[in-house]
Amino acid sequence: MKKALLFSVVFTLTGTVWAATPMPVVASFSILADLTREVGGERVEVVPLVGADQDAHVYQPRPADVKKLGAAKVFVINGLGYEGWVARLAKTSGFKGVNIVATQGVKPLQTGHDDHGHAHGHDHGGVDPHAWHDPRRVVQYVRNIEAGLAKADPAGRDYYRDRAAAYTKKVEAADAWAASQFAAVPAAQRKVLTSHDAFAYLGDRYQIRFLSPRGVSTEAEASAKTVAALIRQVRQDKVKAVFVENMSDPRLIEQLSREAGVKVGGRLYSDALAGSAPANSYLGLFRANVGAIVSALH
Numbered sequence: 442m443k444k445a446l447l448f449s450v451v452f453t454l455t456g457t458v459w460a461a462t463p464m465p466v467v468a469s470f471s472i473l474a475d476l477t478r479e480v481g482g483e484r485v486e487v488v489p490l491v492g493a494d495q496d497a498h499v500y501q502p503r504p505a506d507v508k509k510l511g512a513a514k515v516f517v518i519n520g521l522g523y524e525g526w527v528a529r530l531a532k533t534s535g536f537k538g539v540n541i542v543a544t545q546g547v548k549p550l551q552t553g554h555d556d557h558g559h560a561h562g563h564d565h566g567g568v569d570p571h572a573w574h575d576p577r578r579v580v581q582y583v584r585n586i587e588a589g590l591a592k593a594d595p596a597g598r599d600y601y602r603d604r605a606a607a608y609t610k611k612v613e614a615a616d617a618w619a620a621s622q623f624a625a626v627p628a629a630q631r632k633v634l635t636s637h638d639a640f641a642y643l644g645d646r647y648q649i650r651f652l653s654p655r656g657v658s659t660e661a662e663a664s665a666k667t668v669a670a671l672i673r674q675v676r677q678d679k680v681k682a683v684f685v686e687n688m689s690d691p692r693l694i695e696q697l698s699r700e701a702g703v704k705v706g707g708r709l710y711s712d713a714l715a716g717s718a719p720a721n722s723y724l725g726l727f728r729a730n731v732g733a734i735v736s737a738l739h
């Protein structure tokens with residue numbers, strides 16, 4: 442009796458493992474990989490192409506990426522012109538699965554105008570791709586990921602729906618927390634200097650003015666004129682919060698802070714997760730950024 446029961450348990454477990462071979466998914470960069478894992482759970486195996494602390498703007502795909510994508514059932518990208526290299530990669534790899542554009546239906550912010558006082562020294566106009574810094578827009582990312590995974594794996598539809606709903610609640614809770622944190626800082630004090638123009642969506646959501654020597658991409662170098670103008674602005678506006686980024690060269694910000702006489706307040710996570718806690722997940726990244734900015738502004 443006992444032996445028969447044990448046998449049947451083992452048989453069921455083996456059957457379950459076989460049936461649940463995770464679906465191979467490729468995400469263009471680390472933040473999307475985390476969001477996709479949150480929605481996909483055990484039914485997916487997610488591999489990011491651009492890893493932690495790496496810059497996706499200037500990424501150059503390698504032969505191993507072609508192989509990974511060729512074997513994937515789903516490819517998740519940000520869109521809004523963020524990953525200029527993905528179309529060619531998808532073509533080379535012969536990818537024939539479901540392509541999820543995470544920003545589909547997200548209201549984009551325009552670049553090249555001066556709504557928030559950015560120093561747009563090198564923009565050619567267009568849209569700002571960094572929409573993940575606004576948690577309300579990330580709710581739309583989660584919806585798109587859920588729909589795409591369900592399309593590629595219809596048997597998992599309910600599972601993805603439940604996980605997306607649970608994760609959305611966490612994202613909304615983080616948004617409410619951030620709003621209460623910023624509410625304690627007078628609006629006139631909410632000015633932050635960073636390496637490149639990655640945080641306009643955070644600024645849009647919580648009324649923070651971000652300044653940076655570079656535009657929305659890390660491709661262009663800042664001109665001496667832009668840097669000189671920023672130094673004047675930092676002094677004049679008494680900007681207290683100056684940050685380096687986890688995936689950008691810190692030297693320009695260090696130079697700026699020296700010349701403007703303001704201390705670097707730490708590091709923000711802009712375009713990539715960190716390799717270790719607390720910013721090794723999207724929610725960890727978001728809370729770390731908000732915490733660092735709020736404490737620098739006080």
Ligand SMILES: [Zn+2]
Pocket residue numbers: 498571637638639657658659711712
């Ligand atoms: Zn960026």
